[in-house]
Amino acid sequence: MSLYGMMRTGVSGMNAQANRLSTVADNIANSSTNGYKRANTEFSTLVVPSTQGSYNSGGVTTTVRNAISTQGVLQYTTSITDLAINGDGFFIVQNTSGQPYLTRAGSFILDGEGKLVNAAGFQLLGYSYENGVPSATANGYAGLEPITIKQPELVATPSRNGIFAGNLPLDAETVDTTPPPAGAGDATAGDNVSTSKYSAKTSLVAYGNRGEEVLLDVYFTKTADDTWEVTVFDRAEAAPDTSFPYASGPLVEGELTFDPATGKLSGTDGITIPVPGGDSLELDLSGVTQLDAGFEVQDADVDGAPPSSIQGIEISSDGTIYAQYADGSFKPLYRIPLASVASPDQLQVLSGNVFTESATSGAVSIGFANSNGLGGISSGALENSNVDIAEELTSMIESQRNYTANSKVFQTGSDLMELLVNLKR
Amino acid sequence: MSLTSALSIAQSALFNTSRQTSIVSRNVSEAANPDYSRRYAVLSGAAPGARISEIRRAVSDVLFRQNLTAQSDWQGQATLSRGLETLKINVNGIDNASSPATMIGNLQTALQTYAATPSNRTLAENAVEAARQVVRSLNDGAAAVQALRSDIDRDIATSVDELNRLLAAFETVNEEIVAGTRARRDVADAFDRRDALLKQISAFVPVSTITRADNDMVLTTTGGVTLFETVPRPVTFTANHTYVAGMAGNAVYVDGVPLPAGNGGNTTASGSLAANLQLRDQIAVQMQQQLDEIARGLITAFAESDPSNALPDAAGLFTWADGPGLPAAGTLENGLAGSIRLNPAMDTSAGGDPERLRDGGANGAGYIHNADGAASYSDLLNGYLDRLQQPMSFEPATGLGASQSLSSFSSEAIGWLESLRHEAARGSEAKEALATHTATALSNETGVNVDEEMALLLELEHAYEASARLMSVIDEMLATLMEATR
Numbered sequence: 073m074s075l076y077g078m079m080r081t082g083v084s085g086m087n088a089q090a091n092r093l094s095t096v097a098d099n100i101a102n103s104s105t106n107g108y109k110r111a112n113t114e115f116s117t118l119v120v121p122s123t124q125g126s127y128n129s130g131g132v133t134t135t136v137r138n139a140i141s142t143q144g145v146l147q148y149t150t151s152i153t154d155l156a157i158n159g160d161g162f163f164i165v166q167n168t169s170g171q172p173y174l175t176r177a178g179s180f181i182l183d184g185e186g187k188l189v190n191a192a193g194f195q196l197l198g199y200s201y202e203n204g205v206p207s208a209t210a211n212g213y214a215g216l217e218p219i220t221i222k223q224p225e226l227v228a229t230p231s232r233n234g235i236f237a238g239n240l241p242l243d244a245e246t247v248d249t250t251p252p253p254a255g256a257g258d259a260t261a262g263d264n265v266s267t268s269k270y271s272a273k274t275s276l277v278a279y280g281n282r283g284e285e286v287l288l289d290v291y292f293t294k295t296a297d298d299t300w301e302v303t304v305f306d307r308a309e310a311a312p313d314t315s316f317p318y319a320s321g322p323l324v325e326g327e328l329t330f331d332p333a334t335g336k337l338s339g340t341d342g343i344t345i346p347v348p349g350g351d352s353l354e355l356d357l358s359g360v361t362q363l364d365a366g367f368e369v370q371d372a373d374v375d376g377a378p379p380s381s382i383q384g385i386e387i388s389s390d391g392t393i394y395a396q397y398a399d400g401s402f403k404p405l406y407r408i409p410l411a412s413v414a415s416p417d418q419l420q421v422l423s424g425n426v427f428t429e430s431a432t433s434g435a436v437s438i439g440f441a442n443s444n445g446l447g448g449i450s451s452g453a454l455e456n457s458n459v460d461i462a463e464e465l466t467s468m469i470e471s472q473r474n475y476t477a478n479s480k481v482f483q484t485g486s487d488l489m490e491l492l493v494n495l496k497r
Numbered sequence: 498m499s500l501t502s503a504l505s506i507a508q509s510a511l512f513n514t515s516r517q518t519s520i521v522s523r524n525v526s527e528a529a530n531p532d533y534s535r536r537y538a539v540l541s542g543a544a545p546g547a548r549i550s551e552i553r554r555a556v557s558d559v560l561f562r563q564n565l566t567a568q569s570d571w572q573g574q575a576t577l578s579r580g581l582e583t584l585k586i587n588v589n590g591i592d593n594a595s596s597p598a599t600m601i602g603n604l605q606t607a608l609q610t611y612a613a614t615p616s617n618r619t620l621a622e623n624a625v626e627a628a629r630q631v632v633r634s635l636n637d638g639a640a641a642v643q644a645l646r647s648d649i650d651r652d653i654a655t656s657v658d659e660l661n662r663l664l665a666a667f668e669t670v671n672e673e674i675v676a677g678t679r680a681r682r683d684v685a686d687a688f689d690r691r692d693a694l695l696k697q698i699s700a701f702v703p704v705s706t707i708t709r710a711d712n713d714m715v716l717t718t719t720g721g722v723t724l725f726e727t728v729p730r731p732v733t734f735t736a737n738h739t740y741v742a743g744m745a746g747n748a749v750y751v752d753g754v755p756l757p758a759g760n761g762g763n764t765t766a767s768g769s770l771a772a773n774l775q776l777r778d779q780i781a782v783q784m785q786q787q788l789d790e791i792a793r794g795l796i797t798a799f800a801e802s803d804p805s806n807a808l809p810d811a812a813g814l815f816t817w818a819d820g821p822g823l824p825a826a827g828t829l830e831n832g833l834a835g836s837i838r839l840n841p842a843m844d845t846s847a848g849g850d851p852e853r854l855r856d857g858g859a860n861g862a863g864y865i866h867n868a869d870g871a872a873s874y875s876d877l878l879n880g881y882l883d884r885l886q887q888p889m890s891f892e893p894a895t896g897l898g899a900s901q902s903l904s905s906f907s908s909e910a911i912g913w914l915e916s917l918r919h920e921a922a923r924g925s926e927a928k929e930a931l932a933t934h935t936a937t938a939l940s941n942e943t944g945v946n947v948d949e950e951m952a953l954l955l956e957l958e959h960a961y962e963a964s965a966r967l968m969s970v971i972d973e974m975l976a977t978l979m980e981a982t983r
Contacts, residue, residue: 145501238721275726276723366720369705369707371709383680384680386681396680460501462500462501462978465975465981468982
């Protein structure tokens, strides 16, 4: 029970409110900072020993908490390298000296070296696809490298798989190969002579090893009821206009037999074409039917791609960064991991909207987006700060009042002290 | 929920409304463009606030395909109809006034008049003059048919060039669509361009489409021949500058497969190329053969004979390049209509004597029937008139009766063309109606309805006002709070 004690309690109250006002000031100042997490001030009592009849006032201590686990509002932008996490998790970034940090500020741009750098200058880290599909190292930063989008060498993919589906006409005229006088002695496409006859023709684009386009002429020749010959030629060797005869024989010759009951293929349902200057192409013909309709193509597709360079990048919601090539194909380059800790709100807050592990936060574990409770990555969006101005203003008013009240306590103590001093004349 | 997030939602609502308004204004500005499909925005919720996820384009694949087929059919039929009209005017003349049948009729009248008064030399001149008109009609007709064939050939060459150009343009647009679809860009404009190109391509050849992954399109003709698959397939054609009778035209090759020609008056041809091929290789050729057969009939009917039967029959009033021998009976002689001419021995302007028509002897004294020069001799003239009415055999490939008289053969030739023309005109009307109908249906489905857009605009205006109002209310609330902070 002392006047000094009471005055000191008033001072501690004023200090506590000043702390709170400081966090409010911080929050308001950073209310538009992407990835900023609001700071909260929590107070706790400080009690000093008292005896019966003599009470000693204590004080108040301040703990600043950051609402790191509270999601901010996503704001959509037009840049695809603006990233936001919708849910739990942090991007892993490093500063120029290579020290890893966690952040939710995802306004990344490509710098001169092709690295993704955010507004505070931190580089985004990820796992590279260079040595196959990456997997996350659960409990450490090993294997992570700064994501670098460079213009790599041109990439070409040879054709290996294809599909052709369609209908061969049931009433097509049979090419009569029986020699005269018993038959007409006609030549089929497979005989490759200028008088070769065929029932239907289609052509497909395939790609060679170096990405060169190879046009394949595919001929279907009805040789008997329910039996068709299929022959594939290289267009580059075709004679003008009529194509026949080709400079060399067919690349592959096959026979298709149809089930008369259903009009569907009953024997082999594919051919393997050795693409000139390329790989062997498995052409799936299982969708070919022989029904009483005209020649019709229902599907024709061959994989492979011509050589092309990166046109742009795309980031999927699971964090994979794809390079988009000029021909429209995609190739994964990096995968962006997300980090999480057991108690995100207790992470240590550092300048530049970054966080680092503290003794109480728990250790960092790394995983991929949309798995193990981690959120998804939105490309073309930013996470706004989670500060609400109205809330900050109300707490500011409250703090102001509390501060005034505390100052009244101090003033009262001071007045009493003056009274006491004046007792002695 | 906090005031700040309320503010952010109101902001995104304003942004969405203005994007939608820009789509509406684009729709309205393109309302008159037949190749434009209406766009609309699809909003998807993204907490908090809504985000425009994509701009979609009104499509109706079924109607579009029907429209393509109808357009191809109509183009084919219209091309045939126009070609037949040209043939009719150039060969038979207006109201068939210059047709060989009319001219043969005039010749018959002149011969009858002459046969009634064989002593009148002026009537002989008249008959020879009528014969000259027949020759001219056949010569001109044959020339017109071949001229039309070479015109059509040039037209086909131009169409093939244009088709190759369109397919090349198709490749560019298709690549743009595929790349855009993969990158999730807005490729609605490229879709419009691709559809417009498809419409233009279908005017030349009938088109079937197959859509592969990423909106990649494969084009085949309705006969299954590949027109476009990743790269355009070549459409090749070698034009002939001049055509003569009996000469076959070159085929149009699509991807190495010859394009089939159409058939019949209400043609099976779809697209102008097939119709042009039909005109060039079937109709014009048949017409030429009919003219050739009429010429052969005339030379045969007016052939001179030796009264003593010692000499072979020889060409009389009408002769030809291989005269005075006669063309083989019942066999088509290609190009005869072009080479038939008046026998100079009976042509006054070439120093001949028209009375040889009455007396015979154009091929020498051995062929004179009226040896004593009787002025009233009319047996030969009546014989010619009879032979014009007697049945003779004609080449069946002409499409007309194989055994009939020359005058009925020549009138049937007119009937043949007229019936083709009539069928073609009727077919053209029906196919045009279908094309117009499907185009209207397609436009109703995918075109811009300005009324609808205006109604949407009103809605958007209200939404914008509401969002703006929301913002001002939140602003006032914050201002109140600020007021409290003193």
